Amino acid sequence: MIDFSSFHKLSYGLYIISTEFDGKKSGYAGNTGFQVTSNPATLAISCHKENYTCGIIQQSKKFSLSVLQKELDIAIIGDFGFKSSENTDKFAKYQWKKGVLGIPVVTDSCIAALECEVIQEVDCGSHILFIGAVKEAEKLSDKAPLTYEYYHEHYKMLAPKNAPTYIDPANLQSEEEKPAAEKTDDADMAEHICIICGYTYDPAVGEPSLGIPPGTAFEDLPEEFTCPICSAGKDYFKKV
Numbered sequence: 538m539i540d541f542s543s544f545h546k547l548s549y550g551l552y553i554i555s556t557e558f559d560g561k562k563s564g565y566a567g568n569t570g571f572q573v574t575s576n577p578a579t580l581a582i583s584c585h586k587e588n589y590t591c592g593i594i595q596q597s598k599k600f601s602l603s604v605l606q607k608e609l610d611i612a613i614i615g616d617f618g619f620k621s622s623e624n625t626d627k628f629a630k631y632q633w634k635k636g637v638l639g640i641p642v643v644t645d646s647c648i649a650a651l652e653c654e655v656i657q658e659v660d661c662g663s664h665i666l667f668i669g670a671v672k673e674a675e676k677l678s679d680k681a682p683l684t685y686e687y688y689h690e691h692y693k694m695l696a697p698k699n700a701p702t703y704i705d706p707a708n709l710q711s712e713e714e715k716p717a718a719e720k721t722d723d724a725d726m727a728e729h730i731c732i733i734c735g736y737t738y739d740p741a742v743g744e745p746s747l748g749i750p751p752g753t754a755f756e757d758l759p760e761e762f763t764c765p766i767c768s769a770g771k772d773y774f775k776k777v
Contacts (some may be wrong), residue, residue, distance in 0.1 A: 544694040549685035551605045553617055553631070554582055556590060558597035562641050563590040564627055568619045570602050578671035580653050585662045587720045589623040591665055594755040598655040600669060601642040601752035607681040609646040614688075615733040615767030637673045648678040728777040738774065 555564035569583035578765050580602060605613070612745065616627050621674040632646035638651045644650065653669025660666075726740045738744065738758075743751040746765055749758065763770055 541569055547685075551583070551611050551614070551685060551688055552582075553603040553605065553613070553647065554573050554584070554590065554596045555595045555603070555628075555641045555643055558593050561593060561622075562612065562626075562628055563593040563622035564617055564641065564643065565590045566614045566703045567690075568607075572621045573668060579656075579668060580651060580671055581666055585664050589621050593622075594655065594667055595658070595665070596776065599640050599653065600637045600655065600667060601636055601640055601650060601652045603643040603647040604649040605645050605683040606648045606678060607683045607687060609683065611732075612734045612767070615731075615769065616635075618652045619733060619767050621768050626678065628765075632757070632759045633709055644677055648676070648682055650675050650677060691736075726754055729774040729775055731764040731767065731769055731774055733769040733773050734764060735763050736766040 549568040550570065551566065552570045553564055554567050554570070555562070556564065565584070565588055567582060567584070571581055573579040573581050579617050582600065582602065584594065596761040613631060616625075616630065620627060628643070632642060633641045633643045633645065633713060636642040636650075636655065638652045640652065642650045642652065652670050653671050655667050655669050657668040657703050658665055659668070726741050728737050730737045738755055740754050741751060743749040744765060747762070749762075755771075755776075758771065760771065764773070
């Protein structure tokens with residue numbers, strides 16, 4: 538028997554992984570980044586094959602890893618974690634700089650940044666493990682880092698479906714770890730807030746931009762409903 542909630546006890550950080558090739562910047566929020574060796578300094582990241590950024594890293598052979606700080610505007614994770622660089626400029630709203638390797642390095646809400654050249658790729662099935670030699674490293678702040686545990690417990694957030702740590706909510710054992718939307722017994726007119734970006738769905742107003750009329754309870758929204766701000770699904774909403 539596998540208790541999937543036990544995977545949440547593994548320790549991770551949260552990072553913004555970025556790269557660029559042929560003028561196209563790309564990046565995503567990830568929690569799988571770790572030091573492999575100290576001499577020479579080597580890092581590894583795990584990237585889903587379906588992530589647009591994965592293909593860009595394979596072409597550029599470079600990536601930057603920016604360590605997110607504990608207290609931040611969670612919208613940065615919504616933008617980098619739940620949208621695609623293929624059709625979204627994720628860097629437009631945030632501070633970043635061109636690194637020594639010629640790739641973007643996100644500095645907004647980050648406490649450290651490292652740039653790497655890919656020296657090996659390992660096919661892990663759904664993901665590619667990129668191993669990179671560190672070519673530049675910079676400390677940006679003395680603030681505490683954002684951990685996956687804090688992200689999960691404080692913000693009550695789940696991992697995106699392409700994340701290495703994604704767990705189907707149906708497999709979570711404890712009631713407190715199930716999405717708030719699943720706990721509601723009866724449909725009502727309560728507001729629901731997106732825990733990714735803070736957008737609030739008000740049933741009295743509906744969502745005209747998505748063709749949802751006023752008077753539509755959150756429980757009556759179609760299952761394919763997504764947040765109009767960050768595109769997070771219904772599982773990422775909680776009752777106000």
